[in-house]
Amino acid sequence: MLVVSRFRFTSAIIVCLFGLVFAFPSFLEQGTYDKLPSFLQHTVNLGLELRGGSHIQLEVDLKTVEREHQESVVDEVRKQLRKQNIQYSRIGVQFRENEPVILVSLKSSNDVDAVKKILFKIEKELVIAVDGSDVTATISSVFADRFARKIVDESIEVIRHRIDESGTKEPTILRQGTDRIVVQLPGVEDPSEMKRLLGKTAILTFHGVDEELKVVEAKVGEKVSLQSKPGVMYLPEERGGDVVHYIPIKRQVSLTGKSLVDAQVSMDQRTGLPGVSIKFDSVEGTRKFAELSAKYLKKQFAMVLDGKVLSAPVFQMVLTDGNAQITGNFTMQSATELALLLRAGSLPAPLKVIEERNVGPSLGADSISAGKNATIFAFLFVALFMIASYGKFGCFSVIALFCNIILLFACLTLLGATLTLPGIAGIALTIGTAVDSNVLIYERIREEIRSGIKAFVAVSRGYKMAMMTIVDSNLTTLVGSIVLYEFGSGPIRGFAVTLAIGTLISLFTTFALTKSIIAYWIGKNKNAEIII
DSSP: OOOOOHHHHHHHHHHHHHHHHHHGGGGSOHHHHHTSOGGGOOOOEEOHHHHOEEEEEEEEOHHHHHHHHHHHHHHHHHHHHHHTTOOEEEEEEEEETTEEEEEEEESOGGGHHHHHHHHHHHOSSEEEEEETTEEEEEEOHHHHHHHHHHHHHHHHHHHHHHHHHHTOOSOEEEEETTTEEEEEEETOSOOHHHHHHHHOOOOEEEEEBOSSSOOEEEETTOOOOOOOOTTEEEEEEEOSTTEEEEEEEESSOSEEGGGEEEEEEEEOTTTOOEEEEEEEOTTHHHHHHHHHHHHTBTSBEEEEETTEEEEOOBBOSOOOSSEEEEOSSOOHHHHHHHHHHHHHOOOSSOEEEEEEEEEOHHHHHHHHHHHHHHHHHHHHHHHHHHHHHHHHHHHHHHHHHHHHHHHHHHHHHHHTOEEOHHHHHHHHHHHHHHTHHHHHHHHHHHHHHHTTOOHHHHHHHHHHHHHHHHHHHHHHHHHHHHHHHHHOOTHHHHHHHHHHHHHHHHHHIIIIIIHHHHHHHHHHOTTSOOOO
16 A cells, blocks of 8 residues: 655655745745845846847957966066077067967077977977978867867956945856857847947056156047157057047066956046056065066056057055056946956956847747747646546646646746746656656556556555656656757757756655655545556
């Protein structure tokens, strides 16, 4: 005879009640939802196609980063050649077939082996070729692939930080191919501000200002001839108005923004204008900033962001606490944006927007309505089939199916998962497959009863004999869900999540809830005839 402990029965009921508590806020109107206690103010997150929003596809400029990497190798090679008194006629990075190549032209071919050793010592994964006294080096394909993955992963992390800092909720950020990133922003109707925010590299560097060259002034848009010297470059500083000041700064970077731990909007006490207060980490950053302020005491230095001089102040004292303030021609909005960018970190590579589209909320409302109708009809048809086929036992399955849906929404809410249109399809599919286990059990019970076994014993044997088949079939569904989640992206992952959660919950409702309900009914109706 089928026996279920009171503890299992009570536990199943408590789990379903908890699921109902955490699922029902998702079905409430906004006014009612706002009146709920804070711990219940959580709902299922709606994806882009349901809520409406913006879809942005970005391309990571890997060629620029590869060139910068190779230029850093060239700088180190140049130092080593001078150190070892190896003469060369030319050294630099060239593009051959759209690929950056390091070229070292030596004055004597006898120094080729020495140069190869220098290159391998600086970068082990180089492919080196020799043509007379010319040595060329490119990065290996294995290193290039690993390098590209690293740059894209870092870009995704910085993008995520920037979006989180901006207050946008439930973003979807995914890698696509080798050099593209897809950003979906539910609820963001105007992506222009977010595009501008994501497109800024935000590389903050500190440079000394060359005192021998003069600042060049020019009108905005006017072409100017800037005569510089080795190791110095002119960068623009916009101070407002129609005039741009070109500051001669030293190419050597004295300090970067990577050592920053905080950046906040502040007010300049001298001018009353907005600025950005920055704080360096307590060890390396603070030490380097103190050395920089001592080196340029009473001298001008420049703070550069993405190729433009933010400001070029003079150190009035040695700063040893790691705190500083960036001032310039800031508005409150631009200062807030700069502080956000510095907190989130700089992008390792420039990004280019290659696709942008908006999904209107009307499309989302239509999708939600269609998905809701599909789910309701799926539930009704499955319920009618189960009741028509198995009578009272079919009613028990319908109760379990309702609890299955409630628990599914509760899990999506608690996990913070995003519900997409394919996710709704996953729910509809779950409704259909959730009763599969009950069908297997009920058909097994029928076979046992036909063979002459008493009905109450047949129920117990039906559950026992069908268990392994049910577990195996659900495991294969779970494996498929895991594969979809691992290799899919965006909406496909949403489908995989709902399908996997629905499958696990169906196992619970079958062997805990439905079994407990049947055992309870049998205990109360020992003399009743079981018709199935």
